Structure formats: structure tokens, C-alpha cells
Amino acid sequence: MNVLEKIKNGLIVSCQAEEGSPFNTPKGVGDFARCAELGGAVGIRSCGIEKCRYIMQNTSLPVICLTKSIFEDGFVRITGSFAEVEALLKINATFIAVDGTYRIREKQYTGPDYIKKIKKMYPKILVMADIATSQEAFACYEAGADCISTTLCGYTPDTVFVNQEYPSFSLLEECIKFVPRDFPIMAEGRFNKPEYAAQAIEYGAWAVIVGTSITRPQIITRWYVNAIKKKVGQI
Numbered sequence: 001m002n003v004l005e006k007i008k009n010g011l012i013v014s015c016q017a018e019e020g021s022p023f024n025t026p027k028g029v030g031d032f033a034r035c036a037e038l039g040g041a042v043g044i045r046s047c048g049i050e051k052c053r054y055i056m057q058n059t060s061l062p063v064i065c066l067t068k069s070i071f072e073d074g075f076v077r078i079t080g081s082f083a084e085v086e087a088l089l090k091i092n093a094t095f096i097a098v099d100g101t102y103r104i105r106e107k108q109y110t111g112p113d114y115i116k117k118i119k120k121m122y123p124k125i126l127v128m129a130d131i132a133t134s135q136e137a138f139a140c141y142e143a144g145a146d147c148i149s150t151t152l153c154g155y156t157p158d159t160v161f162v163n164q165e166y167p168s169f170s171l172l173e174e175c176i177k178f179v180p181r182d183f184p185i186m187a188e189g190r191f192n193k194p195e196y197a198a199q200a201i202e203y204g205a206w207a208v209i210v211g212t213s214i215t216r217p218q219i220i221t222r223w224y225v226n227a228i229k230k231k232v233g234q235i
Contacts, residue, residue, distance in 0.1 A: 003062045004184050007207045010042030014211030026054035032215045033059050053091040065093040078130045080105045100129030100140040112143035119144040132156040134174035147184035167191045176204045
């Protein structure tokens with residue numbers, strides 16, 4: 001059974017921490033990963049060379065590794081250069097996430113072009129294409145991505161209009177419709193309730209990736225605080 005078959009119909013926990021978080025260390029996100037493993041997660045997604053290395057060394061789960069930077073438009077870029085891919089390979093990463101959007105990186109490559117080049121250079125690694133639209137999903141599939149994730153819907157210039165409080169089930173449905181049956185489509189992005197995750201699987205998602213509502217305690221706390229303040233008229 002290969003890695004993609006092992007994670008089918010399961011929960012992947014995105015163990016990341018932003019600047020200023022007490023958990024923004026390899027051990028901090030690693031402890032979240034270990035807890036996720038104890039809770040039944042089938043995989044981990046994490047960002048950063050040392051954090052990914054630590055998690056791979058301290059859990060038995062598949063780890064989807066990535067790096068983050070910024071496009072010229074100011075929006076996040078996932079593993080956006082060949083140098084970053086090579087840095088991940090140096091820590092023996094075998095499953096990486098990359099930006100599959102149409103934006104240009106390395107001065108000439110769209111996401112699908114970039115994925116095609118990566119798969120040609122490193123055919124043995126699994127590539128997850130993070131996309132924001134169904135058109136990008138299909139293009140990344142044709143480029144040779146091993147799986148697709150709806151990660152970037154709402155986080156690109158073309159999709160900032162989407163509801164930031166709710167998962168994009170419509171994108172998930174479109175991706176499942178446009179790519180061949182049984183190609184792995186991961187649901188990611190605001191699937192922050194167990195019922196949303198279950199609904200995504202019902203729609204046909206291969207697996208569900210959840211981060212903030214599991215591994216961002218300061219944000220989860222803020223949700224509660226703001227709800228209470230709203231109720232008493234402080235917001």
C-alpha cells in the first residue's frame with residue numbers, strides 16, 4: 001500500500017505555527033504532530049526545513065513538507081523555488097506541497113509548469129499541488145501532480161472574495177468533477193469543524209487537511225473571546 005492509499009478517508013493535521021507563537025519551534029509543532037498521531041491522524045503537513053525534519057524523526061506518519069515565502073503580489077507562496085525543493089529533499093522529504101496556481105515563479109514558470117519540471121527532475125517524490133481554482137487543479141493534474149489540495153482558495157488575488165468563514169465545498173466539488181475519478185483531491189481550507197470534515201469525505205475528498213482549529217490555540221481562544229464580546233455588545 002502506497003502513501004496515498006494509506007491516507008485515504010483520513011485526517012491530515014497541518015502542524016504549523018506563526019511568528020510570535022510559543023509553539024513556533026521544531027519541538028512545538030512536533031508535539032502537536034505527536035498529539036495528532038495519538039488522536040488518529042493519518043498524516044502531518046508542516047512548514048520549514050527544521051520543523052519537517054523534527055516531525056519526520058519523531059512520528060511514524062507520512063509528512064507533507066513545504067516551505068513558505070511571498071509572491072510579488074504579497075500573497076503566500078508554497079515551496080516556490082527549485083532551491084526550496086532541493087532543501088526539502090536534503091532532509092529526505094518524499095512528499096512535498098508546492099504552489100500550483102498560475103502565478104509566475106522562478107521568473108518563467110506557472111504552477112503547472114513548475115510541477116512538470118519538478119516531476120521530471122525528481123520523479124520519485126510525491127507532489128501535492130496547492131490550488132485556488134478548479135482550472136488550476138486540472139492543469140496541475142495534467143502536469144503530473146500526484147494529488148491536489150484546495151489549500152489556497154481565498155488566499156490568492158483571484159479568490160480573496162470567497163467566504164473566509166466557511167469551507168469552499170463548491171471548489172471541492174468542481175475539482176472532483178473535472179479530474180479523473182479516483183485521483184486524490186484533498187479538502188483543505190477552513191474545514192474547522194468535525195462535521196465539515198465528514199461532509200468533505202461525503203462529497204468525495206480523498207482526505208481532509210485541518211490546521212488552525214487543531215493547532216492554533218491563540219486563534220481558537222480568540223474565536224471564543226470574540227463570540228462572548230459580541231454577545232455582550234463589546235464588538
